[in-house]
Amino acid sequence: MSSDVAKSACERIDLAFSNPEANARAFKDAGGKVVAFLGATVPVEIIAAGGAYPLRLKGGSGDTALADELMEPVRELYLRRIFNRLLAGALDWVDLIVVPRSSEGLLQFYYLIDYARKFRGHTHMPKVVLLDLLQTPFDYTIAYNKARLTELKAEVEAVTGRTISDEALAGQIKLYNSVRGRFRNVIEQQGPxxxxxxxxxxxxxxxxxxxxxxxxxxxxxxxxxxxxxxxxxxxxxxxxxxxxxxxxxxxxxxxxxxxxxxxxxxxxxxxxxxxxxxxxxxxxxxxxxxxxxxxxxxxxxxxxxxxxxxxxxxxxxxxxxxxxxxxxxxxxxxxxxxxxxxxxxxxxxxxxxxxxxxxxxxxxxxxxxxxxxxxx
Incomplete structure (x- = not known):
């Protein structure tokens, strides 16, 4: 492996960490759609299969002055920072935000956005949908979860104007599996x-x-x-x-x-x-x-x-x-x-x-x- 190629990879990693939304903004400026999400339980494969850019949101290092007026200070710092960014209009360019119900903080985050839009005049914020994906290992949750993922698929289709076929989903599943496998190999072989x-x-x-x-x-x-x-x-x-x-x-x-x-x-x-x-x-x-x-x-x-x-x-x-x-x-x-x-x-x-x-x-x-x- 060329040292220059490896060095370039490290530089790309650093750049993405310091400016994680740059590529998503460029995609949006070129006419694409950006679907942002929080947490690690939103199937990015569905977003990508619809032709949108999947972007996990970060709170960054900003303050929480606006968020603190509405959100309890006991909530996670990253949530208060993302909420602050939303209220400030810093995420108005995003087409859709998917919030999983994977913590009480995330659920409150979802409801507070609705409250801020309806009663505090923050109508500029992008549409936000809740993904209530249950994580219990029981058969009776499967049908409920499949219905929620089908709803998410429809939301992405509405944003992109593109029907998500089973073939498109299967293609993204294969791609993301390939990436996961490659990541595991890097971790195991190189031990960063x-x-x-x-x-x-x-x-x-x-x-x-x-x-x-x-x-x-x-x-x-x-x-x-x-x-x-x-x-x-x-x-x-x-x-x-x-x-x-x-x-x-x-x-x-x-x-x-x-x-x-x-x-x-x-x-x-x-x-x-x-x-x-x-x-x-x-x-x-x-x-x-x-x-x-x-x-x-x-x-x-x-x-x-x-x-x-x-x-x-x-x-x-x-x-x-x-x-x-x-x-x-x-x-x-x-x-x-x-x-x-x-x-x-x-x-x-x-x-x-x-x-x-x-x-x-x-x-x-x-x-x-x-x-x-x-x-x-």
């Missing part, structure tokens, strides 16, 4: 850790599948680019920015696995290619879409290929007001302790004194080995 790992996972959520496949094909990391710090898995609240990842790296800790919904786990499972497309999508996103409503959560020490990466510790990070995920911590701490894996509880915000102090305590456990060169 930390910030690069997060940026690579994020790339496929904001860029076209073909562009992601190109980057994954061109990417090759030399040994000098693979960190050698203590190996840590990250669990808990989602991370759309690299803030915590960068703090980990500066502390000599490498994030080598994570179970949050912006991490590598997004690409862990394919969609069945030899089945009815809607039925296949329903099964995949019901059982394997990463969310707080997921019936069975994966163990954080397992990577995207289903292998135990044998981390030296698992760090559980929860946003300041995130109590839902925190309920699992005592049981997880005991399970991991029995397996000889250290744990740490980090409470947000990311740069708060208590979060940084807990992270420092974790880093100190490995400092002697790292400085002594004994870590493998």
């Amino acid at each position: 850790a930390g910030t690069l790992r997060l940026k690579l996972a994020s790339f496929g959520q904001t860029q076209p599948a073909a562009e992601f496949e190109s980057v994954l094909t061109d990417l090759w990391l030399g040994s000098s680019q693979i960190s050698k710090g203590a190996r840590v898995a990250l669990s808990g609240s989602p991370h759309e920015t690299a803030d915590l990842y960068e703090i980990f790296a500066s502390s000599g800790l490498d994030i080598v696995a994570e179970d949050h919904d912006w991490g590598a786990g997004i690409y862990a499972h394919d969609v069945a290619e030899n089945a009815d497309p809607i039925a296949a999508l329903e099964e995949r996103y019901r059982l394997h879409g990463i969310s707080m409503r997921q019936f069975v959560r994966a163990k954080p020490e397992y990577d995207v290929s289903g292998k135990d990466v044998r981390p030296e510790a698992v760090a559980f990070y929860f946003e300041e007001n995130d109590d839902t995920l925190g309920w699992e911590y005592p049981e997880e701490r005991k399970r991991l302790a029995d397996a000889g894996i250290a744990t740490a509880l980090l409470r947000g915000p990311v740069n708060s004194d208590r979060c940084l102090a807990a992270l420092k305590d974790l880093a100190d456990q490995f400092a002697a080995r790292t400085e002594g060169g004994n870590h493998e």
